[in-house]
Amino acid sequence: MKVLITDDEIQIRKGLRMKLDWEKEGFQVVAEAANGKDALNILNENEIDIVITDVRMPIMDGIEFVKQCQLKYPHVKMIVLSGYSDFDYAKSALQAGVRDYLLKPVAPDELLDALSRIRGEIEEEKKTQMESERINRLVHNQFEEIREQYLLYLVKEDWSELNITKDRLQQLGLEDFSNDHVKVQFVTVEIRDTEKNEKELWLPFKMLCKEIAEGAKGTYSFYDTNYANMVHFIRHLDEEPLTASSSFIQDLQRKVKQFLKLETVIGIGKVAVGLSQFKNGYISALLSWSQSELGSHSQVIDGSATNEMFDFSMELEKRLMNTIENVDHKTFETNLSVILGETTNQSMMKYSFVANRVLFLLGSLTRKYDIDSVEINNLIWNCQQSIWELNSQNKVNEQLVDLAGLIIENVIKIRASSNGAEIVENVRRFLEQHYGSEISLSLLAEHFHINSAYLSEIFKSQVGQTFSDYLINLRMENARQFLKDPQLKIIDVAHLVGFSNSGYFSTVFKKYFDQTPVEYRKSLNHVK
Structure with a gap:
């Protein structure tokens, strides 16, 4: 506890220093002042916990000093010293903010007792303040978590009410993304380590990514539990699109290497225009990442540089989803055959993109109806691996049809339950x-x-x-x-x-x- 002694008589100040073994008792006299004005200057330049002040002093007396101190430094605790003739006057003039009044000459045990009481108060206040800050952080983190979950919802789940979605974005402080013509870009970052410490370093990596996003205008981070060791960024574009040489990408890779000693594989997605294209933008970042080489060395794959266009409209998504919820497996299979069949003459990358959109759609239905059983989760996982292999089209088609069939079976059971x-x-x-x-x-x-x-x-x-x-x-x-x-x-x-x-x-x-x-x-x- 840091203490300031204020008295116009130097002998009084020296006497107060000699009354206690300050260091032994856990206090430190860091400064002395001859009047209230000098004391205020010292408080302005130093962290002080307790002030011991006389009442009668030149230039600025103790009464005025305490009042000024209460206004400017309300956290500082005050002990007022006074002679017998001023004692009642001082107590009546300084009711608020003063923790103790001591009559001169001060006995050592009285001084120590007053200091000890105040130390207890300060420690309790600091403890309360720390707990208050902890609770505030927890609550604010809850808000941040809700915002992250909603960003994931936008790129993974079924949402068709555009106005409701826009309202929610504004409520969460994400109004920049609600504009019909907003341009965004997704970035996927995976950590890799030769010693396989990714699990231990996952939380620090996630926190570092959040700090990086907070420091970059219009940028937010979120994570998807389906993709281990990854964090995803969504960035509102006011300027040029991100590329492998952009400062954001370079800083991201450098900071993860500097602070966590980890290599990173970064996939940069295509520019998405409007909310309806967010899912396309997210999958394009994942597709960029999927083209990375094996091994624990840093890489950046810029999928935005390719000329191939990916598209999967909300109307098509709704049509496919309706076939499932209308328990029409045959129509789903027919539509899927048209979208993913050989007659579409599409590249492997475009096939992977469309297959991922269908898989995301089916995954959102399993969550919507709470039917993410072990069997279904295994099928989703195996299908995802087949998509990334880029050479298993027939297997992917069969897995998507099987998954749709399982979902339909569960939807029928749910609707047939007697009590709902x-x-x-x-x-x-x-x-x-x-x-x-x-x-x-x-x-x-x-x-x-x-x-x-x-x-x-x-x-x-x-x-x-x-x-x-x-x-x-x-x-x-x-x-x-x-x-x-x-x-x-x-x-x-x-x-x-x-x-x-x-x-x-x-x-x-x-x-x-x-x-x-x-x-x-x-x-x-x-x-x-």
Whole structure:
């Protein structure tokens, strides 16, 4: 604990130094001052925990000094010394901010007792502050995690309501990506190490990538658990597209090598224009990466430099998905044959691109209906490996057809369940991910290809709440979590949980918790 002694008499200051073995007791007298003005200058240049000050001093007395100190350095703890005649005056004039008043001459045990009490207060405050910062970091990390998960959702899952998607992007602070003509580029980075330390270094690698993204304008990182040892970047393009020689790519490779001693393989995807092309852009980065050489040496594969164009429209994706959800395996197989068949006369790279888009589509359906069994996951994994091999078209076609068949079988079982429990569980899982979007019962019914009246009935039967009550409750519980993050404004929290109007959000919040969002946030600070 660092201490400043302030008194106009040098003998008093020396006497205070001699009263204690400061170092032994855990204190350090770092400076002395003859008046309040000098003391303020010292506080401006040094980290001080405790100030011991006299009341009567020239230039700036102790009363004025304490008041100035409380305004400029509220964290500093004050001990005021005074003679008998000034003691009551000092106590009445300096009620706030002063931790102790000692009568001159000060006895050593009194001084040590006062210092020890203050040290206890400071240590407790620091402990509370550290815990508060830890909680704030956790809550803010939760927000960052939601944003990363949504970026992955955009490139892997089935989304067709463009307006809802744009709203969610704005809620998550990703409004740059909601523009119809936005240009983005994806970058895939894999770490490789001759000593096979990738697992131990995965978390530091992920954190480093996040720091690199935060330092690059319009750039965000996310990860896909289906691809080990990889982090993916999405970059909003205001300038020229990324290439192997771009400073972002060079810095990324250099920093991973410098800080983690790891080699990196980087795949640069093609420029994607508009949200509907995000999946194409993501897969093109993966395809670039898939062309890397084996071995633990750094590489950059720039797929954006090739002239071949990849395309897979949202309309085609929807048509294929409808064949699965309408349990029409034969039509799916026919459509797949047209898309991937030999008559299309497409290159191996384009074939791999289209096959990946179909595999992503089927994977999103397994998650939508929660049917990612061991058998299905193994089939997805084996199909992915076959695609990367670039010489197994027939095998890939068969695996995709088999996977579609398994999904259809499970969808039939789910819909045939007597009480609708599995359907409701799928809906609840969807709501937990999309509660911040504009969701209606009719939209959910359409999304899961069932009758809205039937969905309403089985939802209330299984959950014990109506759909709307459940959604509001889900939004309110998440709002409480977001309000713990001081970096988020009330309007930000309202948007994050699906309210366009902060006033209405406050009304609903108070109805649920008997406090407004502002009052709830203040109560959190009071507890700290």
